[in-house]
Amino acid sequence: MDKKEITHVLQEIGTLLELQGENPFKSRAYVNAARALELLPDALPSLVERMKSHQVKGIGKALAEKITELAATGKLAYHEKLKASVPAGLLDILQVPGLGPKKTRLLWTQLGIESLGELEYACNENRLVVLEGFGARSQEKVLQGIERLKRFRGRYHLSAARQRAAPLLEHLARHPATRRLSIAGSLRRCRETIRDLDLVAASAAPAALLDAFASLPGVERVEEREETRATVILDNGMRAELHVVPDAAFPFALLALTGSAEHTALLRQRARARGLTLTKDGLLQGDRPLACADEAAIYQALDLAFIPPELREDYGEVVAAEAGSLPRLFDETAVRGIFHVHTTWSDGAAGAEAMALRARELGYAYLGISDHSKSAFYARGLDEERVRQQAAELAALDARLEGIRIFRGIEADILPDGRLDYDDDVLASFDFVIGSVHSHFNLSEGEMTARLCRALSNPYLTMLGHPTGRLLLARDPYSVDMHAVIDAAAEHGKIIEINANPHRLDLDWRLCRYATERGARFSINPDAHHLDGLADTAYGVAVARKGWLEAGQVVTTLDAEEVAAALARR
């Protein structure tokens, strides 16, 4: 059992204890221990040794024993016992906004509710209103929350989908019966959330390949099996479908299965206008099939430039492909540096030096550190004194490290009235300032728009962080007039963040083209809170591609000298 799995168990114990009505501080001790574990860079064996000799703050005798048991056996009797005493459905109920452990426990003990389905039923029967602390409004909110959860159920973040698809592709690619292989569907188009995985293979032996697919690691069961197609359910509940076609049909199947449905409908119309018929099996002129070696050849047959999968959303890409005005998309290799990285100074899990070394390893030329500001006390935001201390540390680090330049920034809270979280003299001391909203999400649209626009007019602000505040599959964006915000950013020459954390992907790609028209510039920021978070930059590149951005619009494609000059001009 690795560290991540152990921290997950500890967190779940904390939740279960709360549901049981245990002392909340006891429950928090488990959550604290999970965090302490996360923050420690050590590998597991040396960690266990340090815990046993009481060297880890937040992990005492009892927790050290439990963690040792987990690390050694992969199980914990105490955890199993707790799980058995609390209905599993209560953990689902905790996902409903407004329902925490206390209220969930009340629902359980007073009304006998043990699952989301029972909760929905009870709401419809108007049974919540009699409970202490509940009323008609909260019952209505609970119902809305359940609706939202249902809507999201069965969807996954882009990152999760990529992680599950990669090993499937790897195994199938090695199979001798595979001639060509590709991911398709919304994952190939890099949509921000994905329902299921679609794979296409070219092979002369479909049965053999489908057999192999059904028995890949991580496949829990086969849901459907036909001659050329199989659907399986993976062990996390995700659905994956493999289509096997003859090699000549591969480009057509790939195109059709990649979609979007709207995009392929446009292509079929276009074919028809040329006396051709485009299907998932081929391109026909009357009865005569026209051979196409790859997707590009199909587009060519329709007098179109090749349209990258990310753009196939019926957002004007066919018109642009006809006019030869598709954007010149860039890939990860064009990104030269990174902004928006947290460290242990606030809520990050790694120190600045470790982050810098990892960034250098990944080939980046500069790293912009930006911890939280003082209002973000839940994230150990920096007061003015700690800002000074960190400044000294980062200056020394920058002087010491070869091959990577450190920029010293801050992620300053945008206060409800649109001011930033420090006085001007402190703001002026940073190389760059990211302004972000972390509280007071529920302002009216007018107030929130004014708040962001005022922040954008602040001369010390460099860029606007996660502009809409959304958390994919969890929290809707706050209400804000993003067109007005983009206008303000363009007017004041501020950079708009493309937050590359796969839970955010914010700015939304749908707004990128409007921002481009207004002349806005962008920065692809991983918002990394641990070492592996730096690699999230890839998801930001996916958003940029989907938003038709070219390298020239993205400041992190500049080299260190150029970006330093741009920051200095601020």
Place this chain on the structure above:
DNA sequence: GCCGTTTTCGGCCCGACTGTTTTCAGTCG
């Protein structure tokens, strides 16, 4: 369950918001 000590118990992070109350508990970030 952890920690620290004025050392074996008492406190454990803060503030805003919401919907319920009629002075506050629970949730959230």
